[in-house]
Amino acid sequence: MNLFPSHCVVNGFRNTVIQNLVQGKFEVVNNEDLKIHLLPELPFLINIPSPTYDIYESPSIITNAIIEVSISNNLIKKKNLNLLLNILEGCLCKHIVVRFTTFIDNHRLLILFKEFKKYNIHSVCILLNYHKEYYNNDFANAIKYSGCIYTCIFFKSPFEKNLENLIHFTKSEYKITYNKVLTEFNSNIPLYLEAQKFNTYFNKKVFISETGQIKNAPECSQSFGNVTNLKSLNDLKEIVEDTEFQRFWKVKKDSCDICQDCEFRYMCVDNRIPIIRDDRTAYFEKECNYNPYINKWRGEENYLSLADLGIFLNNSNS
Numbered sequence: 001m002n003l004f005p006s007h008c009v010v011n012g013f014r015n016t017v018i019q020n021l022v023q024g025k026f027e028v029v030n031n032e033d034l035k036i037h038l039l040p041e042l043p044f045l046i047n048i049p050s051p052t053y054d055i056y057e058s059p060s061i062i063t064n065a066i067i068e069v070s071i072s073n074n075l076i077k078k079k080n081l082n083l084l085l086n087i088l089e090g091c092l093c094k095h096i097v098v099r100f101t102t103f104i105d106n107h108r109l110l111i112l113f114k115e116f117k118k119y120n121i122h123s124v125c126i127l128l129n130y131h132k133e134y135y136n137n138d139f140a141n142a143i144k145y146s147g148c149i150y151t152c153i154f155f156k157s158p159f160e161k162n163l164e165n166l167i168h169f170t171k172s173e174y175k176i177t178y179n180k181v182l183t184e185f186n187s188n189i190p191l192y193l194e195a196q197k198f199n200t201y202f203n204k205k206v207f208i209s210e211t212g213q214i215k216n217a218p219e220c221s222q223s224f225g226n227v228t229n230l231k232s233l234n235d236l237k238e239i240v241e242d243t244e245f246q247r248f249w250k251v252k253k254d255s256c257d258i259c260q261d262c263e264f265r266y267m268c269v270d271n272r273i274p275i276i277r278d279d280r281t282a283y284f285e286k287e288c289n290y291n292p293y294i295n296k297w298r299g300e301e302n303y304l305s306l307a308d309l310g311i312f313l314n315n316s317n318s
């Protein structure tokens, strides 16, 4: 009997996570505590089958996109950005990160923000460098009442400020980071299901670079064309359906060294490039900042890296 269809129990090497997929919560329990204290009280925990809704299906060709808007890729022009958004809407892409790499004045930016409303996009995240002309009420209201912009982050700001968890000013520079943060893990049904079969970062993602290159993700080196040549939905479809473009899509955490022993593997969105072996298992060159064998985060007292534990990963999986 499935007593808690909304819950799933994910065992790691030292810890177990009890995920509440409906309420978006999770509890981390030490495996020993689970055995000694919880299981005698809650014996049904060991019999909880995985949720029965175990098939991940999405009608979208692309579910999420990262777009860099610049002068060199011409997306700074409303007409070109609209064409791209139109194509992405045709792919049923629901989540978009838009990063402005070129300064754009307040007035033109507000015009572009209005364009997002025209499309059936669930969430837009805006990233750009701070400029004093953005720091005004009109701008804040345009974001607040846009209906689709769920966050806007200003980098290189002279101050730190968080306005209603929607507009963030940070002194930091934009940079790709590979660090995982416990507070950013998500416990929800779509992510859990996707993680059973796919890589939750690379699957169904597209990235348009500052120079117009079309890639699976910013971390990827291989380009599959240029945005300036995209004229229709079919042009993007052809690129995305290329098996090389989808190289990392099916590299699920259960096939990856170390992550397969981690209790967070169905909640963690990991942007490290997997190195795929002939037998389809994979490993990473960069170590994660969480070590599931000692359940410690880098920076925590008594933290040891994998290398400290004598674990070195390479192309051989023995």
Ligand code: SF4
Binding pocket: 180, 253, 258, 259, 262, 263, 264, 265, 268, 269, 270, 288, 289, 290, 292
């Ligand atoms: S070990 Fe893997 S699954 Fe665990 S937190 Fe790190 S990247 Fe995520």
